[in-house]
Amino acid sequence: MTDILSELKARDLVALSTDEEALSQALDAGPLNFYIGFDPTAPSLHMGNLVQLLFARRLQQAGHNPFALVGGATGLIGDPRMSGERTLNEREVVEGWVERIRSQIERFLDFDGPHAAQVVNNLDWTGDLSAIDFLRDIGKHFSVNRMLAKETVSARLNSEHGISFTEFSYQILQAHDFLQLHRRHGVVLQHGGSDQWGNLTAGTDLVRRVERVSAHAVATPLMTKADGTKFGKTESGTVWLDPELTSPYAFSQFWLNADDRDVVKYLKVFSLRPLAEIEQIAADFAEAPHKRLAQRVLAEDATTLVHGEQQTRQAFAAAEALFGSGTLAELQPATLDAATRELPTAEVPASEVSAGFPVVDAFAAAGIVKSKSEARRAAKDGGAYVNNVKVAGEDQVLTTADVLDAGEAGVVLLRRGKKRLGAVRVIG
Structure with missing residues (x-):
């Protein structure tokens, strides 16, 4: 046992908690049973x-x-959002997402040993619960006045969207989960994001009212970015944990592109390294931020946690190869495909490549340069590269020999100078 609450606070992972002294004592006296809930409102978990x-x-x-x-x-209903009502998904869709998310969770927790994790589904105790029993046994413990005061509910009531009874009832369902887990498994702690604080405390209040025992809740701060943009989002959309939705390459690039002002904060949360080691990394980074040591460590640690060592090595090898420091031919086709999909891309029919497609046309079509004349100047000045090989002249053409295997398609990597990348995707 360790002083885990102090560790979590040192990593800036505690925004709110119920009776911190009592929680600390319960954790010190452990082992303690706790839970975290995930609603299948999408096919994958996210950042x-x-x-x-x-x-x-x-x-x-x-x-x-x-x-x-x-x-x-609860995934059939969805937690209320500030922006308005959710679209209710079909039962079959939610059931499929439950299994996908279950398999994702299993990669992060240990399911063997003395503190083995368990995955549970709240449909097991909610599916056969009648409306009458729900209202008589659970609903009677909730004050509508207090429910209306919850931040999300209050905001929705004051908006043009309003809120349906379905989403208004969500907090009762989540509180019921805590009660059932306490009865079935002796769970006494729930954690979640600070935007869930109203739902978390609804659960602790219900356990206290019904079972006459203390229960605890901890809320983590919502992650933010120094530049004001939303954490976990890129220009292409949400960063998912499923490699089919966000490739390991794109996932690693998200961390490698972390703002200098954010990177140490992210290391505390998304790396399992001891705090003392993170402090040393932060000190080294402060002395030479241009080396981006902290971003590299963060990307390695987070990508390895989510996608494993092999995929992380491939993602880093792809990044090095794309910028000319590695060998493109050594990349797995799937990795090359994922990496080049993140670049500005032009689609060119295979027949045109077979006939010889002008390099200057390829650079212009991919958007690496503003015009063909600029592409010609880049080729003439030695600043244009095809598959990391300097273009010999402005009349050079792409041929089938330049096409790299990227799985279902072939690609040609283009580069202008050191950092401006693009690709040609050969179709047909």
Whole structure:
């Protein structure tokens, strides 16, 4: 057992908590049973969920027992959002997402040993619950006045969207989950994001009212970016944990591009390295930020946690190869495909490449240069590269010999100078 609460606070992972002194004593007396819930409102978990997965992993490593709840019931409704009502997904879709998310969770927690994790589904205790029983046994413990005061509910009521009774009832369902997990498994702690604080405390209040025992809640701060953009988002959209939705290459690039002002904060949350080691990395980074040591460590650690060592090595090899420091031919086709999909790309029919497609046309079509005349100047000045080989002259053409295997398609990598990349995707 370790002083895990102090560790979590030192990593800036505690924004809110119920009775911190009592929680600290309960953690010190452990092992303690705790849970974190994930609703299947999408086919994959995302970066915000990763904060909670690693929070749970740290608690487990400190000697506590995790229960990961996948909301087969609450996922049919969806937690209220500030922006308006969710679109309700079909039951079959939600069931499929439950299984996908269950398999993702299993990569982050230990399911063997004295503190083995368990995955549970709230549909098991909600599916057969009648409306009458729900209202009589659970609903009677909730004050509508307090429910209306919850931040999201209040905001929605004051908006043009309003809020349906379905989403208004969500906090009761989540509180019921805590009660059921306490009864079935002795769970006494729930954690989640600070935007969930109203739902977290609804659960602790219900356990206290019904079971006459203390229960605890901890909320992590919402991750932010120094430049004001939303954390976990890129120009291409949400950063998912599923490699089919966000490739390991794109995932690693998200971290490698972290703002200098954010990177140490992210290391505390998304790396399992000891704090003392992170402090040393931060000190080295402060002395030479241009080397981007902290970003590289962060990208290696986070990508390895989510995608494993082999995929992380391939992602880094792809980045080096794309910028001329590695060998493109050694990349796996899937990795090359994923990496080049992140670049400005022109699609060119295979027949035109076979006939010889002008390099200057390729550079202009991919958007690496503004015009063919600029492409000609780059080729003439020695600043244009095809597959990391300097273009010999402005009359050079792409041929089938230049096409690299990228799985279902062939690609040709283009580069202007040191950093401006693009690609040609050969179709047909």
